[in-house]
Amino acid sequence: MKTLFIKFMVLLSLALSLNTQTANAHGEKALEPFIRMRTIQWYDVQWSTQKFAVNEEIIVSGKFHVAEDWPVSVPKPDAAFLNISTPGPVLIRTERYLNGKPYTNSVALQPGGDYSFKIVLKGRLPGRYHIHPFFNLKDAGQVMGPGVWLEIAGNADDFRNEVKTINGEVIDMETYGLSNGIFWHIFWGALAAGWLLWWVRRPLFIARYRMLQAGLEDELVTKQDKLIGKVILIGVPLLVLGANWMTINQYPKAIPLQASLDQILPLSAQVNAGVVEVDTLKAEYRIPERAMTFLVKINNKSDKPIQIGEFATANVRFLNKAVSMPISDNTDTMIAPEGLSVDNPAPIESGEERTMTIIAKDALWESEKLDGLIRDSDSRIGGLLVFYDSSIGERFISSITAPVIPKFN
Template sequence: MKTHFKTWLLALIALTVMSGLPLSSAQAHGEKALEPFIRMRTIQWYDVQWSTQKFNVNEEVSVSGKFHVAEDWPISVPKPEASFLNISTPGPVLIRTERYLNGKPWTNSVALQPGGDYDFKVVLKGRLPGRYHIHPFFNLKDAGQVMGPGVWLEIGGEPGDFSNTIKTINGEMIDMESFGFANGVFWHLFWGALAAAWLLWWVRRPLFISRYRMLDAGLEHELITPQDKLIAKLVLVGVPVLVLVLNAVTANRYPDAIPLQAGLDQILPLPAQVNAGTVNVDTLKAEYNVSKRSMVLQVKVDNRSQGAVRIGEFASSNVHFMNADVTNVGYIPGRDDVSNNGLSLDNVAPIEPGEQRTVSIEVRDAAWESERLDGLIRDADSRVGGLLFLYDDVMGKRYISSISAAVIPKFI
């Protein structure tokens, strides 16, 4: 008994101490919460970059990049017929001022086409100073959020310096931080008071047992008095009339108001590149070794381009596994989402023009475990997906292929 008490006491002390420590993982936004097959085979982000990571309140920052909508879309995930690009932040630390998809201003949800590539840009404005972990993400209808790569943004300045003034259709300048606040508070209190008065009118008298006894005695007609009926009629008529009158007053005061938009944009994917299809990649097999934390992909590369190509990168679920032998991949060493030596080939020789070669790619890194991607071997849809990047060192071209395959787990 004494031993058990001592164990519980030590556990309580440890929990108390740990609760006061800063936990960086708690500042994330659930980017590892979705099943690996959803993160790997839905929205495949690439070339995502921020204009700056240090700026002040009222200054703008933009995030831009591209994403590929995977052809091998999981059958258990609803098709992206209604999707919304947004920015995940820990509260209202930024405001979104502009958003573009394929160069077009974009305000509504959009229907995405599997197999298509899209270019996006979101412009944000600093609102609250601090250091925050920020992600772009797609909200997929009936599927949830698919997070893009995250970064830490540092916003300087003072909170009081922030301004969010806009010009309305009729030329009036209004402050969006305070416009309509008092009016909103008043009507919340008004309807809350009306609802509370209606509730109190009925609960002011004895309930339950007393009313049950009256029903049991056949006195149900006495439960509702003529005064109750009069109050109910006044509320039934008065509330709709009040709402209609106030709506007419508001419409007369703001005749040029634009309602919240609920449409669905139809924006086509980027046009196929001239060099698209000149390097074809077919995934033959995928094996995941649990003990080594490595994925072995066997692919068949058909090089129909004019120059020799080399496999330089495999990207999946915002993690980039790099081939150290290819130097022009364009990623900064030391980034948390980059494994600079995570990709190796059984044959490092460039694939010549017109050559077809079967290549074994080993993607080996602790990121498979730390990013919870190794859980795909326990998923009901155990398939790996991602983007394979091939480079032409001489002509400076890059070829991107979305690949996927069923995963065979290996435990030894």
């Protein structure tokens, strides 16, 4: 029996070690589809480069629309933190901008608002990492933006991160305060060790228990013990207060931790700007075909004819191959290059109102776990419908939303 068990454990260990794989994702698809599709709607995300060295900076920038049809089960974005998903601080964040304004804290986002962002990152640890910009939404979770693989070259020991305090002192963030902290821990640790050794040097448990039971309590705690106790009782608080007083005088300009929420207003409307109005009349998802069919009423209020070029949702882009347009995307966004079709490909003329059927069809609905929408408690879809004028110049974006009806056959 024992031999069988050992064999089983060896085989299990071998099987587990053979199956070792690098984790290439970090839960991007774990969040419910209705949250990924109807909260932060990312677009135009760009990384300045994907190969750089320690101490070099890169920029990730882009835009996002905060969906008007924010799910009722998700708390409103009163505190949202634009973050970067990394396996620890392999990069540091040196600057971050929202609508051109630098900021460091969380912000309140407005549903229906449009924002542009820019984050400057600096290489710290060499390696190859999968990185996303994303939003931490308070009480809701993480909504990922398009990610990339970044390759950081160089030597970790070369990393420098110097910052100037208001007093003009230049500090190295990697080592600042470390030796001082270690000193105080060793100092108090030495005193504590001394106190423990003072008692541990004598017979302890059984001997002392027997003496206590025999009424020899006075011999267990001697006058010398009590004298040392009194010295500690007076000396330790004096040391604490003295060191505290010296530190207060050394850093008279110290301030409390800062805990404010940044206030940044949305840009003027970029999405749903009123030039092209879209009303989604119906949405059906045909499961066997992995196809989402929208019935939409489009009102072109621009002075140019327009065509539907793209439907984008949850970092998946369904493109209309009949409308040629530049794909400005160097991220890992999933693209279905022929995923979008319309029942009437003719341009929508200026001033025209047309009801159209649009089909977004690709296996990405399934592989990106977006088809789970039909099994969710909130089965409304959301996304960005992108129009181009016929000369492929101007772009108009509408954020659309509708309840989804599943079609099983």
